[in-house]
Amino acid sequence: MPTVTFLPGYRKVSVPEGTSLLDAARAAGLAMNVVCGGQGKCGKCLVFVKTGSVSFDRDKFRKFFSDPEIARGACLACQTTVTGDVQVDVPEGSLIQEQKILVEIQGLEEIPLNPAVRKYEVYLSPPSLDDTTPDLTRLLEGVEGVGGPPPNRVYAPLGVLRYLPQVLRRSDWHVTATVALVPGGYRLSNVDDGDTTGRLYGAAVDLGTTTIVVYLWSLVDGRILSTASNYNRQISCGEDILSRVNFSRKGGLARLQQLAAESINEALKKAADAAGVDLEEIFEVMVAGNTVMTHLFLGIDPGYMIAEPYIPVVQRMLSTAARRVGIATHENTGIYTFPAVSNFIGGDVIADILATGMTEREEVTLLIDIGTNFEVVLGNRDWMLSCSGAAGPALEGGEVLFGMRANPGAIESVRIDPETLTPTYTTINGVAPRGICGSGLIDLLAELLRACVIDRTGGINLEIDHPRIRRGRYAPEFVVAWKEETPIGKDIVITENDIKNLVMSKAAIHGACMTLLDAAGLAPRDIERVCLTGAFGNYINKENAITVGLIPEVPLERVENIGNGAITGANIALVNRKRRKELDGLARRITYIELNADPSFMDRYTSSCFLPHTDLSLFPRVQQMLEACRLREGVGSRQG
Amino acid sequence: MSENSPDKLAIREVRLGATRAEGGTREVSYVIGGDRGLPFCGNDAGRRLVALEICDDPAIWPPVVRNYVGDLVNNPEDWAQAAERRYGADLVRLNFTSTKKRGFNAFADIASTTERVLEATTRPLIIEGSNDPQVDSEVFRRCGEAGEGERLLLGTAEADRYRSVAAAALAYGHLVIAQSPIDVNLAKQLNILLRETGVPEDRIVIDPYTGALGYGFEYSYSVMERIRLAAIAGDDDLAMPMISAPTDTLSIREVREAAPEEQDAMAVAWEFYTAYSAFVAGASVVCVRHPLTVERLKKVLEA
Numbered sequence: 001m002p003t004v005t006f007l008p009g010y011r012k013v014s015v016p017e018g019t020s021l022l023d024a025a026r027a028a029g030l031a032m033n034v035v036c037g038g039q040g041k042c043g044k045c046l047v048f049v050k051t052g053s054v055s056f057d058r059d060k061f062r063k064f065f066s067d068p069e070i071a072r073g074a075c076l077a078c079q080t081t082v083t084g085d086v087q088v089d090v091p092e093g094s095l096i097q098e099q100k101i102l103v104e105i106q107g108l109e110e111i112p113l114n115p116a117v118r119k120y121e122v123y124l125s126p127p128s129l130d131d132t133t134p135d136l137t138r139l140l141e142g143v144e145g146v147g148g149p150p151p152n153r154v155y156a157p158l159g160v161l162r163y164l165p166q167v168l169r170r171s172d173w174h175v176t177a178t179v180a181l182v183p184g185g186y187r188l189s190n191v192d193d194g195d196t197t198g199r200l201y202g203a204a205v206d207l208g209t210t211t212i213v214v215y216l217w218s219l220v221d222g223r224i225l226s227t228a229s230n231y232n233r234q235i236s237c238g239e240d241i242l243s244r245v246n247f248s249r250k251g252g253l254a255r256l257q258q259l260a261a262e263s264i265n266e267a268l269k270k271a272a273d274a275a276g277v278d279l280e281e282i283f284e285v286m287v288a289g290n291t292v293m294t295h296l297f298l299g300i301d302p303g304y305m306i307a308e309p310y311i312p313v314v315q316r317m318l319s320t321a322a323r324r325v326g327i328a329t330h331e332n333t334g335i336y337t338f339p340a341v342s343n344f345i346g347g348d349v350i351a352d353i354l355a356t357g358m359t360e361r362e363e364v365t366l367l368i369d370i371g372t373n374f375e376v377v378l379g380n381r382d383w384m385l386s387c388s389g390a391a392g393p394a395l396e397g398g399e400v401l402f403g404m405r406a407n408p409g410a411i412e413s414v415r416i417d418p419e420t421l422t423p424t425y426t427t428i429n430g431v432a433p434r435g436i437c438g439s440g441l442i443d444l445l446a447e448l449l450r451a452c453v454i455d456r457t458g459g460i461n462l463e464i465d466h467p468r469i470r471r472g473r474y475a476p477e478f479v480v481a482w483k484e485e486t487p488i489g490k491d492i493v494i495t496e497n498d499i500k501n502l503v504m505s506k507a508a509i510h511g512a513c514m515t516l517l518d519a520a521g522l523a524p525r526d527i528e529r530v531c532l533t534g535a536f537g538n539y540i541n542k543e544n545a546i547t548v549g550l551i552p553e554v555p556l557e558r559v560e561n562i563g564n565g566a567i568t569g570a571n572i573a574l575v576n577r578k579r580r581k582e583l584d585g586l587a588r589r590i591t592y593i594e595l596n597a598d599p600s601f602m603d604r605y606t607s608s609c610f611l612p613h614t615d616l617s618l619f620p621r622v623q624q625m626l627e628a629c630r631l632r633e634g635v636g637s638r639q640g
Numbered sequence: 641m642s643e644n645s646p647d648k649l650a651i652r653e654v655r656l657g658a659t660r661a662e663g664g665t666r667e668v669s670y671v672i673g674g675d676r677g678l679p680f681c682g683n684d685a686g687r688r689l690v691a692l693e694i695c696d697d698p699a700i701w702p703p704v705v706r707n708y709v710g711d712l713v714n715n716p717e718d719w720a721q722a723a724e725r726r727y728g729a730d731l732v733r734l735n736f737t738s739t740k741k742r743g744f745n746a747f748a749d750i751a752s753t754t755e756r757v758l759e760a761t762t763r764p765l766i767i768e769g770s771n772d773p774q775v776d777s778e779v780f781r782r783c784g785e786a787g788e789g790e791r792l793l794l795g796t797a798e799a800d801r802y803r804s805v806a807a808a809a810l811a812y813g814h815l816v817i818a819q820s821p822i823d824v825n826l827a828k829q830l831n832i833l834l835r836e837t838g839v840p841e842d843r844i845v846i847d848p849y850t851g852a853l854g855y856g857f858e859y860s861y862s863v864m865e866r867i868r869l870a871a872i873a874g875d876d877d878l879a880m881p882m883i884s885a886p887t888d889t890l891s892i893r894e895v896r897e898a899a900p901e902e903q904d905a906m907a908v909a910w911e912f913y914t915a916y917s918a919f920v921a922g923a924s925v926v927c928v929r930h931p932l933t934v935e936r937l938k939k940v941l942e943a
Contacts (some may be wrong), residue, residue: 455833457799607825614825616832630836 002082006030007089021047021077021088026236033094038078045077046094052086113222116577117180117283119197120148124173135165143177149186156188157332167191178283180334181577182319189283189332201282204570205264207289207297208232209241213567214267216275222575228270233259240372241292249303257299261326282329286574288338288566290346305343315340317584339587344388349375350587351569355562356531359586363528370537372396374509378516385516387593389508394501395438395536402492404435411440416447421466423480433481434488439539441502444494446544449611452633453478456611458499506550507608512595513552514604519593524552533565549612553619650872651675652842652879657764657791664790667762672924673881679922688919690937691766691927692729694719696753697738702890704907705929716753717760724761727931728938731763739770739779747778754786766793776804784808793817799830806837817883819847822859824866831877846882852889853914864921884918885927908932
């Protein structure tokens, strides 16, 4: 079998002829960037074949490479097959890198600690010939005596019964029972020697398509002990939801289930180590994930969601034991997954809703969760409407020439001097820029509009005589960072095509917001609060989001970035069993509006494909601001 | 900008062409628009004009027209003169088909043809220039300059290439045709873009794009109706008169494959019903290519 050597780390792997370099890289333990899931569509898995023999149709993918890259032997790892021994150089940019992950603690003072799992310390009287009550009954009666549930409502797993007699006798009948509230009753999760009531832990998990975030809680006193996050290892099977479902359909379900569990375990281990907690003492894990991720994590086939008539296997909240899904906590740990409204409004959105507190309020909240897909929920404590759609990959850096995820070196915020057109930017981790992430792209859009470099359709005005404005290889472009400022040896630009992709993305989101408002008979001014969340939504500059018409115009102080809503919601459901119990009812109460089936959506979308909107009266303050900018720039005179 | 007086015009008035008194050389100028409601409902004010379209390079012109007008196709000024005097068109639309050729660079001819056609006609002139960003700015500059002061109706501005047309219109005092692909929102967007480039609102005429009858005309019709209704409801950015140029009408299968002796009749019938429907939908100016269509339309409009 040919040997593939990956530089610069000299990782070697032997693979059969015909294996793709992408699969070889996976086998060598390298996590490559495959935004498109290995279809040769994104160009992100660039590698250089130094020596050796491969098969790759370079002409077909020519558009992804610069001339110097071609000279170095550029290939796309996913489209290149091994035909003999080969040495491959993997540039840093082609590997998945450390990502900025939302880890923050939101004040939950107002949520009373009322967990579904409790510990009961009991001193039992030893059995005798006069008292022949069996061990289990003896224990459960003791538990009831200190405030626990009636014995006949408690289910005892076989595993516990197998060690129960030894523990009771070894401890001289002084034990701590862990009892969890489960659907239909209670479960005796564990029995410990002596008093362990001071150590009862739970974890909230945001199971994202890209990242996993874990919060570790002490359920005794309601404190957050530690947090941890890492990548979802399923990324190696495809970056987006659809490519994961396809991987699952091709026999990959078990693998995806295992990777989801491993990813959660990794984060749990990090959090537990940081807090000095034994994983065996974690007795509850609350998981918020979208509908597909929840299916995959539970090992349930998600395949029927992507083909007509598009239905999930399950929507309600599920609970299972840790050992059934490979979570490395106590084997009887209760694992709970959030319910879903539809394929597209999943548990992560229910968690967002919980995080906004909109279920408790009279005033109307508009919740917008933006990642690769977006979900919008409008409502208050009496009613709720929701819809979802594809925001397109533009906001996460896909289909944008220099777009990238929020990795180190991504330009995350930009200002442009309207006089000199010189941009000032900040990058993630403050290192030299390699590309632009979503929040930077929205800033650019707003700033270019204010500086009158682009018109309201996003067209770049080539008649402005300025070195940063030029006709690029594919389209007119604006130079954000000169080659000399970057470590990638190229000017970082935003092209007119990029801008138009962004406009379409923002139009889909704004169109969705307007669809829900119209369905509710409301206008933007009736929205008391706009909550932004999601991988992209949370970092976005609120003012610029309004300027470009991504969200409806409301007074700026009504817009909040609520942080990672999914983890906040999971935290709430973990520490308060009443809130958790309401989730199924909440999910059923939310009306889902199918945008594709709503003929007026297309109209709303087209009218939103303008900066900020075709109906300028929906954006009075933005309109005023832009008029002022146009006067300042003397646009008429600059037209040449 | 908006007035609430009951006398407010739903559709803005736009003056095409300029007489000597108005700074041009035309014998007449036309005011279109000025309507207060839906067309043919008794409250129209503006005129309905029939334009005959001619071109400077007949290579891509419909054979049925070439056969009918004969040698005129090789001489735009004679063709233009015939359009006015013989065929009875209200005005001429001069289509610079020569610019659609690859590598076009005969810019001087654009200016001289414009001048000669203006010379040969007495009425306002519509000019359809190039549609290639590489040559647009020079083409529109040349014809704009050649017709300075004549209030030409210059086309065609589209959302992704409107700056050259707008610049020529602003520099030399002309009007702009704003064409969008059969969508009320896109029509409005282009008008906003033009306004923000400095083109006054009374120098914009909307072209909603018109398909031939049976070939998508119903979409054009409903969009024209929506544009008109939006204007009546007070949307200033859509309160412009409309021009309709169902130019594909003579290239459809029914006309191409008609028996030789029926070709003219078929062409005229198809063009007539399309054009008349466009008037009903709210167009102020309709452009046709077959001379006999002009005659038929005029007859009905004057009836």
